[in-house]
Amino acid sequence: MPLKFEGPAILVEDIQRSRTFYEKLLEQEVLADFGENIPFKSGFSIWKAGHATEIIFQGKQTTPAKLANGNFEMYFETEELEACWKRIETEWDDIIHPIHEAPWLQRGFRLRDPDGHVVEVSESLPALFKRLLGEGMTAEEVAAKTGVPIEMVKGMVQGK
Secondary structure, X not given: OOOOOOOOXXXXXXXXXXXXXXXXXXXXXXXXXXXXXXXXXXXXXXXXXXXXXXXXXXXXXXXXXXXXXXXXXXXXXXOOHHHHHHHHHHHOOOEEEEEEEOOOOOEEEEEEOXXXXXXXXXXXXXXXXXXXXXXXOOHHHHHHHHOOOHHHHHHHHOOO
16 A cells, blocks of 8 residues: 655644744645644644644653754745745844755755744746746756756746
């Protein structure tokens, strides 16, 4: 029987503060609010850390694990990176770095959520390919520079 991955659950200290961060700042739509657990339509959930610890460890561990060790990153993409950056940089203080280009040429920025989890916001791959092609690269050059197979570059550019 194959397993189907349903998405990560992030443990947070203050469920309402984290809900506001993801819902208002990162524009994620809430699927349901179960009080101590809030799933978002995009496929991830936030859980109040103390509540999750009780359920997961069934009373054998009384304190939640240390949050945000820098070994986990939430990743989001947008077609409007510059507009998203301008809004977030004025509304949020805990910025790791402003927009910059990664070695595979995709542009993005990083910040920390209220519990210190790393959040990345980058241009989508179709937006990246469109930008690079608009700068004069061929589809083959885009594939070579980004490490994405040529069929995938051509398919995304054609909207497939």
